[in-house]
Amino acid sequence: MSTETFEFQVEARQLLQLMIHSVYSNKDVFLRELVSNASDALDKLRLAKLRDDALDADVSDLHIELEIDRDARTLTVRDNGIGMSYDEVGELIGTIANSGTAQFLKELKEAQDAAGAEGLIGQFGVGFYSGFMVADEVTLVTRKAGEKQGTRWVSRGEGTYTLERVDDAPQGTSVVLHLKPADPDNQLHDYTSVWKIKEIVKRYSDFITWPIRLVGEQAAKDGKDAKGGEGGEGDDGGTAAPETLNSMKALWARPRDEVSEDEYHELYKHIGHDWREPLETIQLHAEGTFEYQALLFLPSHAPHDLYQQNMRHGLQLYVKRVFIMDDCEALLPAYLRFVKGVVDAQDLSLNVSREILQQDRHIRMMQRRLTKKVLSSVKSMLADAPEKYATFWREFGAVVKEGLVTDPDNRDALLAVASFASTREDDGTVTLAQYVERMPEDQDDIYYVTGESREAIVNSPHMEAFRERGIEVLLLTDPVDEVWVDAVGEFQGKRLRSVAKGEIDLDTREDDRSEDEQKQQAEAYAGLLGWMRERLDDDVKEVRLSTRLTRSPACLVADADDLTPALENMYRAMGQEVPRSKRVLELNPDHALVKGLNEAYGEREDRAELADTAELLYTLAVVAEGGRPKDPSRFVQLTADRLERTL
Numbered sequence: 001m002s003t004e005t006f007e008f009q010v011e012a013r014q015l016l017q018l019m020i021h022s023v024y025s026n027k028d029v030f031l032r033e034l035v036s037n038a039s040d041a042l043d044k045l046r047l048a049k050l051r052d053d054a055l056d057a058d059v060s061d062l063h064i065e066l067e068i069d070r071d072a073r074t075l076t077v078r079d080n081g082i083g084m085s086y087d088e089v090g091e092l093i094g095t096i097a098n099s100g101t102a103q104f105l106k107e108l109k110e111a112q113d114a115a116g117a118e119g120l121i122g123q124f125g126v127g128f129y130s131g132f133m134v135a136d137e138v139t140l141v142t143r144k145a146g147e148k149q150g151t152r153w154v155s156r157g158e159g160t161y162t163l164e165r166v167d168d169a170p171q172g173t174s175v176v177l178h179l180k181p182a183d184p185d186n187q188l189h190d191y192t193s194v195w196k197i198k199e200i201v202k203r204y205s206d207f208i209t210w211p212i213r214l215v216g217e218q219a220a221k222d223g224k225d226a227k228g229g230e231g232g233e234g235d236d237g238g239t240a241a242p243e244t245l246n247s248m249k250a251l252w253a254r255p256r257d258e259v260s261e262d263e264y265h266e267l268y269k270h271i272g273h274d275w276r277e278p279l280e281t282i283q284l285h286a287e288g289t290f291e292y293q294a295l296l297f298l299p300s301h302a303p304h305d306l307y308q309q310n311m312r313h314g315l316q317l318y319v320k321r322v323f324i325m326d327d328c329e330a331l332l333p334a335y336l337r338f339v340k341g342v343v344d345a346q347d348l349s350l351n352v353s354r355e356i357l358q359q360d361r362h363i364r365m366m367q368r369r370l371t372k373k374v375l376s377s378v379k380s381m382l383a384d385a386p387e388k389y390a391t392f393w394r395e396f397g398a399v400v401k402e403g404l405v406t407d408p409d410n411r412d413a414l415l416a417v418a419s420f421a422s423t424r425e426d427d428g429t430v431t432l433a434q435y436v437e438r439m440p441e442d443q444d445d446i447y448y449v450t451g452e453s454r455e456a457i458v459n460s461p462h463m464e465a466f467r468e469r470g471i472e473v474l475l476l477t478d479p480v481d482e483v484w485v486d487a488v489g490e491f492q493g494k495r496l497r498s499v500a501k502g503e504i505d506l507d508t509r510e511d512d513r514s515e516d517e518q519k520q521q522a523e524a525y526a527g528l529l530g531w532m533r534e535r536l537d538d539d540v541k542e543v544r545l546s547t548r549l550t551r552s553p554a555c556l557v558a559d560a561d562d563l564t565p566a567l568e569n570m571y572r573a574m575g576q577e578v579p580r581s582k583r584v585l586e587l588n589p590d591h592a593l594v595k596g597l598n599e600a601y602g603e604r605e606d607r608a609e610l611a612d613t614a615e616l617l618y619t620l621a622v623v624a625e626g627g628r629p630k631d632p633s634r635f636v637q638l639t640a641d642r643l644e645r646t647l
């Protein structure tokens with residue numbers, strides 16, 4: 001058979017280099033990764049056979065084998081699972097499909113220290129490549145279930161790999177690692193040691209639901225040594241039955257006090273494809289007519305693909321201990337798509353499909369229950385483990401808030417755990433309940449401001465009167481914030497109000513201007529305001545005096561039920577037609593520029609010059625809220641012209 005040589009895709013090559021020069025200090029985990037892949041392959045074969053009994057594959061003794069050959073210095077990880085076709089090997093092993101990988105590699109390069117790199121590496125599909133941490137050559141032989149011919153893949157991890165068709169491949173996949181010399185100073189242990197392999201399996205893969213067997217001469221020999229026998233050269237001991245190294249206990253079915261945190265964490269890493277510890281473990285046993293067990297994990301970091309359509313969900317569905325599917329999106333609402341774990345149901349058909357799940361009444365009940373359980377766990381974190389909660393909310397808050405719009409049934413539970421940056425908090429966040437609690441008695445509404453970043457909004461003109469009066473304002477900077485505040489509307493009877501919308505009437509609070517004075521002022525400005533409205537007719541629907549401003553000359557506000565510019569843009573980005581809504585220009589009657597303009601308006605007949613100033617004032621308001629002037633060069637020209645006159 002001919003052997004073809006191929007080049008790794010660029011990203012794959014970069015990742016391999018990282019593996020070879022090992023950014024990851026704990027090299028033992030390579031075995032966990034290979035066993036994890038083998039276990040997935042067995043799950044897939046069992047399922048494929050279940051769906052198609054005619055599939056030419058033997059599922060009578062599905063298992064994983066580990067074989068040590070000390071003389072050849074090889075360790076083999078073998079499964080009799082689904083296998084891969086010739087093309088699949090090239091696609092799956094030669095390239096990296098994960099779109100976040102480029103981003104990951106960039107970040108990895110930027111991560112100065114090894115700890116940072118270790119943290120990053122766990123998020124990506126580097127599983128198989130981790131073999132190159134301990135081996136200088138890897139050979140993979142595989143045969144896809146139902147196919148006659150197999151494939152051999154060989155690589156030294158240096159840019160190329162070879163592929164060759166083979167006739168005598170057994171069912172499944174075997175990965176032969178040609179081990180590097182042991183180097184204990186760099187945590188590169190001797191992986192031909194039976195003791196070491198047993199230890200690693202016990203630590204990282206005990207819960208794997210398939211038997212992991214130690215086979216071959218070395219196993220028998222060392223096993224005998226351990227029992228006190230002479231062992232030694234020439235004793236082949238090959239007749240001993242293979243030993244199963246893992247307990248295979250489904251962790252989700254065991255009482256919580258019998259399982260250590262470490263064991264849970266290893267399961268999380270297996271199903272979550274994450275090398276880091278989870279933030280929280282949540283267990284649920286539902287008894288009754290529809291029985292199921294769930295073991296859910298909240299990760300400690302948001303994955304890179306959290307906002308991508310094809311994001312890999314981390315929920316696995318089992319039916320009576322049989323793995324049915326990965327990425328089971330029907331079990332939790334989309335706003336909890338980052339939750340990983342296992343749900344094992346007793347009374348579902350093994351043939352259940354995604355389409356059926358979407359409509360199944362029991363699944364919907366399960367989804368409701370699991371959602372409530374996750375939200376109540378977050379609530380407990382908020383109350384009892386504020387730092388954990390802070391991490392959770394920093395990583396996932398923006399996604400969870402989607403639920404405020406899409407899941408009205410759980411809105412109260414979501415509002416109870418949601419928290420927000422605020423003008424009163426430098427780093428931390430405040431919940432709505434806390435906000436209301438510390439609101440002064442004469443304040444009726446909950447105020448918020450939306451925008452791209454804290455820096456961009458905290459000093460916006462709209463905030464001036466609030467700052468002056470010490471009124472707390474929530475700083476909402478996630479795109480979804482614009483949407484949920486409208487959908488939710490109020491909390492504990494208090495309206496949620498944007499500081500940039502509608503007329504803000506802070507006058508019920510002690511005001512420094514009497515009503516008479518206000519009236520006089522209104523009359524004094526009436527002419528200017530009317531004239532400006534006409535001049536700026538293309539952009540604004542009203543020009544009025546402001547109660548918001550203390551330092552800036554002008555700002556733009558929307559009417560209470562108008563869309564904000566950010567929302568308009570969002571709808572347009574989604575392809576919806578929305579008319580551009582004109583806004584209201586508010587002027588600060590205490591600002592010298594506005595006063596001067598009003599006087600000039602009263603005195604001058606020729607208003608051409610004033611019209612330019614009015615336009616400038618409007619554009620300043622646009623710029624102040626982070627917008628772009630409609631005609632930037634004209635704006636610069638007008639400004640430069642006026643600056644020049646001040647010299």
Ligand SMILES: Nc1ncnc2c1ncn2[C@@H]1O[C@H](COP(=O)(O)OP(=O)(O)OP(=O)(O)O)[C@@H](O)[C@H]1O
Nearest residue numbers: 037038041083084092124125126127128129173273
């Ligand atoms: N033993 C195996 N049997 C069958 N297919 C395998 C085996 N090992 C790997 N594969 C295939 O190769 C793909 C890539 O494996 P790899 O370990 O690089 O990443 P992964 O398992 O998808 O992700 P992660 O590393 O995050 O677990 C797998 O998704 C699987 O389709």
